[in-house]
Amino acid sequence: MTHNPPPYPPPEQWPLLTGPDCRRCQDPAEVVRVGPTTTLTGTQVNVWHCRACLADWTIPVTHWPVLDGPNCPHCDTTVTCWAAIAPDYLGDLWLCEHGHEFVLTPEGLVIISEDGA
Structure with missing residues (x-):
């Protein structure tokens, strides 16, 4: 059977035009994108930072x-x-x-x- 994936990812997994909610305090207004980086395991991720509670987290980059x-x-x-x-x-x-x-x-x-x- 031929695999025919859609030309675009599901909308909920698209790159965000606005920042995500903070994973700790849930405040989207203070979230900023720090930028892309690569983890020690070679995974490409985007780094996010919340200016309200100072939390940092990553979201994997998907191709x-x-x-x-x-x-x-x-x-x-x-x-x-x-x-x-x-x-x-x-x-x-x-x-x-x-x-x-x-x-x-x-x-x-x-x-x-x-x-x-």
Whole structure:
């Protein structure tokens, strides 16, 4: 049986446009995103901080493979996965199996990073 995952993750797992509730005090108003990092085990995570209660926590970064993603503009591989929403470019961030990143806008324009990976 062919596996046909949806092109996007479930909405409840999309990158957040607003911060999550604090896991300790449940106050969403004081939560700020510190940024991405990699744990000692190699897991990519986003770090969050609550300015109200000073709690820190991480949320894993999830990459979503699709069968019909765009080809990589760097190496032309067809093995790509959706990584996140790219709000700076109003498009979607994609990764290829070789680690190249690129953005695909709703108009179909491909924006590549300066260094190519």
